[in-house]
Ligand SMILES: Nc1ncnc2c1ncn2[C@@H]1O[C@H](COP(=O)(O)OP(=O)(O)OP(=O)(O)O)[C@@H](O)[C@H]1O
């Protein structure tokens with residue numbers, strides 16, 4: 001495991017986790033999230049990647065164990081530890097149903113808990129490696145039946161940034177920068193088409209920042225009338241406008257110490273832009289109908305699927321606000337720009353949705369992955385996920401997902417990468433000329449396929465990097481003007 005791991009503790013009223021939390025976070029460097037209710041814990045698990053959960057019983061009832069039993073079904077790969085005040089009260093069947101790693105008696109000894117968590121996560125990591133190895137064996141076996149599955153057995157394990165799954169170099173670069181940006185206090189602007197994962201990225205950033213123990217609050221700014229939006233964010237005094245029947249704190253103050261994510265920021269009014277700018281410059285919050293200014297400390301992340309830069313050029317968005325917002329700027333690429341992510345995402349969603357409805361899917365056939373990978377997906381990852389969810393629902397237990405389960409529109413779509421379908425045509429007369437022209441076409445297409453990433457291309461073609469560089473030179477290939485003659 002590259003990172004030490006994330007632990008969620010579901011704390012019950014009246015218990016004090018200060019010391020165990022300190023030991024886990026400081027001595028072991030785990031990321032520890034304290035949830036105050038089961039539902040808060042589930043929200044955290046839906047937002048960030050969690051490795052281990054600790055739940056406790058409360059006043060003699062074993063709701064903690066029931067919660068862990070539910071977790072076994074909804075998040076089977078989260079390791080479970082139970083903390084109880086009285087081991088006599090828990091029944092053997094209930095314990096085995098929850099399939100916990102271990103239980104501990106209260107009061108919890110922080111050092112013992114630390115060691116237990118460490119061992120549990122080691123075991124988990126070993127199990128994970130074992131699964132990967134067995135799967136690779138299985139995939140290479142399936143290849144014989146389902147046709148050659150390009151590079152599947154050798155494909156790098158997909159990477160993750162919290163809930164974001166990817167293999168593409170573009171996403172890897174973006175997530176690396178996002179990890180660094182998370183550690184700073186600067187505002188963040190995330191742009192990208194609909195469904196590309198902007199919100200998932202915003203959440204990942206918050207949970208990788210120093211503010212992760214404080215709230216992340218989300219406001220969608222699209223289609224919200226100006227007055228309402230102002231009051232949602234800055235709060236209002238009772239009676240400040242019709243319908244304001246009581247004081248309202250406002251999101252900024254409610255999130256003090258944490259992060260506020262403003263979605264569809266391109267849609268806000270000029271007067272809201274002024275208020276937001278003032279907030280960014282001075283940290284000032286002035287509730288509607290009040291003349292008292294208060295201060296709060298909130299990090300802002302905004303997202304837009306329209307280019308703010310273009311809106312600025314057209315005078316529809318304040319330039320000073322735009323400059324303030326883009327402390328870091330991210331453009332999440334569309335799925336078209338990273339077709340190599342489609343296969344791993346499809347497999348991830350297939351497993352996820354099969355689990356959710358208890359269907360036993362064996363995988364996705366090579367042909368189907370190929371077909372999906374050439375799909376258009378104007379709705380990006382969200383559309384892909386919907387497609388896979390539908391395919392899983394249509395498949396039967398013990399089957400692979402095949403093109404038969406695909407929706408008609410996707411199936412009918414002509415392959416996007418039509419150049420792939422064009423046959424290789426040797427040119428020249430002599431054998432040497434013809435072989436060379438073929439070699440040139442093969443190298444050139446592999447480079448395009450790998451977005452001119454030379455080490456990956458060399459790898460794919462079984463060449464050394466120097467070998468590839470020589471061929472590029474020999475055939476005068478270049479990134480911007482691919483030569484085919
Ligand atoms: N890289 C990814 N890995 C896993 N799931 C993803 C990824 N990208 C997006 N998703 C999933 O796709 C859906 C859309 O993601 P998200 O809501 O973050 O997109 P968005 O860019 O905010 O879209 P919109 O502009 O429409 O608000 C979600 O269900 C999310 O879980």
Ligand SMILES: [Mg+2]
Pocket residue numbers: 198199263303
């Ligand atoms: Mg969104």
